[in-house]
Amino acid sequence: MRIGIASIALEANTFNPIPTVLESFQSGMLLCGDEIWQLRDSHHELGGFLSGLSGQGVDIVPLLAAGAAPGGILSASTFSELRSRLHAQLDQSPPLDAMLLAPHGAMVSEDALDADGLWLQEIRDRMGASMPIIATIDPHANLSPLMVSATDAIISYKTNPHMDQRQRGIEAAKLITRAVKGEVKLSQAACFPPIAIEIERQFSSEGAYAELLAHAQHMQETPGVLSSSIVLGFPYADVPELGSSTIVVTDGNVLSAQPLANSLGEALWQRRHNLKSRLLSMTDAVQQAHEFPGTTCLLDMGDNVGGGSPGDCTILFEIIQQQHAGPALGVIIDPASAEQAKSAGVGAILNLQIGGKLPGTVGKPIEGKFEVMAVSDGRFTEEEPRHGGQQSFNQGTSVVVQNEELTLVLITNRVPPFSLRQITHLGVDPSKYGIIIAKGVHAPVAAYASISDHFIRVNTPGMTAADMSKFVYIHRRHPLFPLELF
Ligand SMILES: [Zn+2]
Structure with missing residues (x-):
């Protein structure tokens, strides 16, 4: 049994004007062929594929692993280049019996609103209708009918922060070997209830989403059900399929999948008012954080780097300075200031204009005198399971600068706050601060829980604002709760 594995993954925010290009993958993940084996022990779904297939008498054929930090729309030339690399690997590979694929599910390119559907269908066209193809997706996928028809089974991660990527990869690997052996006949159906779940409600540990996950898990324990997924959707990709969905995979010899997918869709719709x-306003959030004992992590929802926002919005930092609520700590993407501070050197005091510069960002630069406290090349590793499953990071030139109210980690590359090592590798102890700003919504919780006594999600403006009514959509489906339906 010979199984190919491949991934092209990007969460594309169509409101961010900066395109995602090949360099974005080069500073994220871009591995070919046997290079992919280095992911074997990772918490990524590709680690799950490799581990789940090992020891089963399977000849594993790693093809391509391409992933970039969430950002703007994928350039057409990069999309073409990545698909060419994947198909060139297939040209060299011996005949395959099945494929395991890992799209994100919310990728948009300049030439394809449904970029995931496009590359999955190209694989289907090449491999033929009878080859088992299973994909894992991020629950922030905007699932399309084409993604469903191009595959035999899609399995979404179940947790947000995404802590189960490896487990879902293993699950997919076990399922595909059963399908190739003919032990099960994969049958898949999806349901697309007219609802978009706003980002603030997408936490898997509590509330309606947690209830839905329990419901789906209960369904998965029914004989004949092989997988059931709740797909949250990604509010910041203006595409026809924007919104939530459900997927059920059954053994087609035993059970029909469509009624079960519909019943999960109905359960989702019934809980819409809790979704x-x-x-909470910015001033209220900063005031609460200032009053709370211990360390409070303010989650900057509008400038969520892991949702494709710029990562250099300064508004919360400004409010902290105005309210004298510091000392506060946070990370800002600002290559120019990082370079300037690095040139000045540790111990130097210099005037900086920090953040508030990237196209489309909200707020102005923070201006003033800062002392340079530490400098690094921005490379660090994370061994613990964290959102995204990434182990090796490269955030480029990184410096710590400080004034009376703020300690800021200035970084060069788009690295979301998925690992506390982003800060601690520079010698900063986050637990000494009363307020930490993390530019995310749920993903940073996995990384920051150990040093945070409280989390507060803040209604900040930006390309990932929590309130979907703030956005002008052209392509999305209509009507949707909570925008037109109530
Ligand atoms: Zn996600």
């Missing part, structure tokens, strides 16, 4: 976000 509408609850929003």
Whole structure:
């Protein structure tokens, strides 16, 4: 049995004007052929594929692993280049019996609103209708009918923060070997209830989403059900399939999948009023954080780097300075200031204009005198299971600068706050701060829980604002709760 594995993954925010290009994958993940084996022990789904297939008498054929940090729309030339690399690997590979694929599910390119559907269908066209193809997706996928028809089974991660990527990869690997052996006949159906779940409600540990996951898990224990997924959707990709969905995979010899997918869709729709976000203003959030004992992590929802926002919005930092609520700590993407501070050297005091510069960002640069406290090349590793499953990071030139109210980690590359090592590798102890700002919504919780006594999700403006009514959509489906339906 010979099984190919491949991934092209990007969460594309269509409101971010900066395109995602090949360099974005080169500073993220871009591995070919046997290079992919280095992911074997990772918490990524590709680690799950490799591990789940090992020891089963399977000849594993790693083809391509391409992943970039969430950002703007994928350039057409990069999309073409990545697909060419994948098909060139297939040209060299011996005949395959099945494929395991890992798209993100919310990728948009300049030439394809449904970029995931496109590359999955190209694989289907090449490999033929009878080859088992199973894909794992991120629950922030905007699932399309084409993605469903191009595959035999899609399995979504179940947790947010995404802590189960490896387990889902293993699950997919076990399922595909059963399918190749003919032990099960994969049958897949999806349901697309007219609802978009706003980002603030997409936490898997509590509330309606947690209930839905329990419901789906209960369904998965029914004989004949092989997998059941709740797909949250990604509010910041303006595409026809924007919104939530459900997927059920059954053994087609035993059970029909469509009624079960519909019943999960109905369960989602019934809980819609508990899936509408609850929003707290910036001034209230900073005041609460200042009053709370211990360390409070303010989650900057509008400038969520892991949702494709710029990562250099300064508004919360400004409010902290105005309210004298510091000392506070946070990370800002600002290559120019990082370079300037690095040139000045540790111990130097210099005038900086920090953040508030990237196209489309909200707020102005923070201006003032800062002392340079530490400098690094921005390379670090994370061994613990964290959102995204990534182990090796390269955030480029990184410096710590400080004034009376703020300690800022200035970084060069788009690295979301998925690992606390982003800060601690520079010698900063986050637990000494009363307020930490993390530019995310749920993903940073996995990384910051050990040093945070409280988390507060803040209704900040930006390309990932929690309130979907703030966005002008052209392509998305209509009507949707909570925008037109109530
Ligand atoms: Zn996600």
